Amino acid sequence: MSAEGGAQGYIVHHLTPLSVGEGFWTLHLDTLFFSVVLGGLFAWFFKSVADNVTDEVPGFAQNVAETLVEFVDTQVKDSFHGKNDLIAPLSLTIFCWVFLWNLMDLIPVDLLPLIGSLMGMEYLRVVPSTDLNATFALSITVILLTYFYSVKVKGLFGFLKEILCHPFGPWLFPFNLMLRLVEEFAKPVSLGLRLFGNLYAGELLFILIALLPPLIQPALSLPWAIFHILIITLQAFIFMILTIVYLSLACEDH
Amino acid sequence: MSINATLIGQMITFALLVWFTMKYIWPPIMEAMEARKKKIADGLAAAEKGQEDMLLAEKKAKNVLKEVKEQSAEIISLAQKRANEIVEASKGEAKKEGDRLIEAAKAQIAQEMQQAQEGLKKEVSELALNAAEQILQAEIDKAKHKKILEQTAKQLGKA
Numbered sequence: 001m002s003a004e005g006g007a008q009g010y011i012v013h014h015l016t017p018l019s020v021g022e023g024f025w026t027l028h029l030d031t032l033f034f035s036v037v038l039g040g041l042f043a044w045f046f047k048s049v050a051d052n053v054t055d056e057v058p059g060f061a062q063n064v065a066e067t068l069v070e071f072v073d074t075q076v077k078d079s080f081h082g083k084n085d086l087i088a089p090l091s092l093t094i095f096c097w098v099f100l101w102n103l104m105d106l107i108p109v110d111l112l113p114l115i116g117s118l119m120g121m122e123y124l125r126v127v128p129s130t131d132l133n134a135t136f137a138l139s140i141t142v143i144l145l146t147y148f149y150s151v152k153v154k155g156l157f158g159f160l161k162e163i164l165c166h167p168f169g170p171w172l173f174p175f176n177l178m179l180r181l182v183e184e185f186a187k188p189v190s191l192g193l194r195l196f197g198n199l200y201a202g203e204l205l206f207i208l209i210a211l212l213p214p215l216i217q218p219a220l221s222l223p224w225a226i227f228h229i230l231i232i233t234l235q236a237f238i239f240m241i242l243t244i245v246y247l248s249l250a251c252e253d254h
Numbered sequence: 255m256s257i258n259a260t261l262i263g264q265m266i267t268f269a270l271l272v273w274f275t276m277k278y279i280w281p282p283i284m285e286a287m288e289a290r291k292k293k294i295a296d297g298l299a300a301a302e303k304g305q306e307d308m309l310l311a312e313k314k315a316k317n318v319l320k321e322v323k324e325q326s327a328e329i330i331s332l333a334q335k336r337a338n339e340i341v342e343a344s345k346g347e348a349k350k351e352g353d354r355l356i357e358a359a360k361a362q363i364a365q366e367m368q369q370a371q372e373g374l375k376k377e378v379s380e381l382a383l384n385a386a387e388q389i390l391q392a393e394i395d396k397a398k399h400k401k402i403l404e405q406t407a408k409q410l411g412k413a
Contacts, residue, residue, distance in 0.1 A: 026258040035264060039271045046275070050282040055289035062286075069283050089276035097271060128264075133257060137264030 007211050014109060014207050015200075016123045017131060018116070030124050031131040038100040038128070042093070068092065075241060080248040087247050090145075094138060095240040101129040102199055102232030106225055109206045129199040129235075132192065139191035142243045143184070146250035153251050191242055198235050202228055379410040 017028040049065040058066060072092045080087055104127045116124035128134040150159045163180050164173040202224075209221045383403070 021259065024258050026256075026260070027263060028258070028260040031260055032263050032267070036267055039267055043271060043274050043279070046279040046283070050279050053282050053286040055286045055293060058286075058290075062283075065283060066287055069280070070287065073284070086272075086276060089280040090272050092280065093268075093272045093275045097268075131260065133260035134264050136257065137261050137268055140261070141265050141268050 010211060011204070011207050013123065014113065015125060015130070015203070017125045018121050018123045028125075028131055028133060030126065031128045031134050034104060034126055035097070035101065035128040035134055038104070039097055042096045042100060046096075068096065072240070076244055079241070079244045080251070082248070082251055084149075084247075084251065086145075087244060090247075091240045091244055094142075094243055095236050098129065098138070098195065098239050099232060099236035101127060101134065102235060104128070105130075105199060105202055105206070105228060105232060109203070109210050127199055127203055129195050130203050132196050135192040135196040136188065138195075138239065139188040142191065142246060143188040146187075146246050149247060150250040187246060191239065191246075195235050195239055198231060202231060375411065379407055382410070383407065 018030040019026050019028050021027050045061070046065055049062050052059075053062060069092060072095055073088055076088045076091055107126060112126045113121075113124040125131065147159075150162070154162065164170065164176055166176055167179070168176055205224055206221065209217055209224065212220065386403075
């Protein structure tokens with residue numbers, strides 16, 4: 001890409017999503033497209049493994065899938081001591097999906113937008129986790145699930161009692177309620193923003209490196225990409241672990 | 255960078271994906287892993303049992319070997335004893351046989367000697383008789399002195 005609009009124009013161009021619609025009813029087509037494709041990739045891979053699953057010596061794909069499943073299962077069993085058929089598959093989905101989102105960050109920043117521009121797309125932002133809508137969609141869903149399980153496990157009355165009577169006892173219920181509200185607000189925001197922030201910053205750095213002279217770029221982008229392998233895995237892992245923790249808190253009686 | 259309807263689309267996608275994972279992916283993979291776990295555990299148990307059996311068999315084989323060794327030692331000692339006996343017996347027999355042969359040889363020698371003696375005596379007596387005959391031819395009448403001559407011959411034969 002030429003830096004016709006200057007460096008700032010280049011950066012802004014890269015971080016502008018391909019969208020349709022006005023106001024709230026705007027849809028980020030690139031975010032939706034890539035997350036659906038990556039979700040489909042995840043579902044296809046695991047479904048094909050699950051269809052050909054064998055308890056004999058596993059093949060390569062099954063080995064990979066089982067390693068992931070076992071890894072997630074261990075994490076869930078470590079923090080969650082109850083029976084819940086949702087949490088483990090949910091965690092696996094989050095881990096793999098977020099990881100695949102983040103993985104898009106390692107594709108050279110100009111490659112897919114270039115292909116997109118050849119197909120007539122003015123903007124293309126390929127990493128779904130650099131879209132707040134994507135990360136908040138996950139975190140809000142997770143928080144809604146914690147409400148669902150709180151009510152389901154403790155009952156509506158038990159849930160209200162927990163909100164009003166913790167941590168300072170029933171007589172200080174306004175403080176309890178306020179603390180709880182802050183907490184409930186902070187949970188999805190921190191969950192969504194953490195992932196978004198890390199990946200947005202990472203993407204920005206890749207874009208900045210891409211502005212440098214071509215011969216200098218590898219010296220910077222290579223170490224950053226290698227370091228990024230750690231970050232994208234870690235962020236997916238953190239998102240999954242926090243999901244498990246929030247849900248197990250919701251499911252446990254105090 | 256604003257929150258918009260994309261959020262709703264993403265949430266729907268997420269919900270569908272979680273549902274799909276929960277329904278079609280997690281259970282079969284988990285089941286297979288459990289099944290394999292059981293298989294491996296069974297295999298390990300079988301291996302352990304096999305090892306135990308092997309140790310037992312080894313012990314048994316050792317015992318059998320020991321018994322066999324004892325038996326063979328016994329048989330060998332018995333055989334040695336028997337061989338000694340046989341050797342002794344054959345030695346005795348050989349000695350007997352040798353003695354017998356010597357006896358027989360001795361007897362034969364004695365017999366032959368006697369025969370030779372007798373032959374010699376006969377020859378000597380004949381010679382003597384011849385000599386005497388020649389000496390006494392003229393003077394002694396054969397018929398007259400026949401009795402004396404016979405007597406002498408008899409005496410010679412007896413000696």
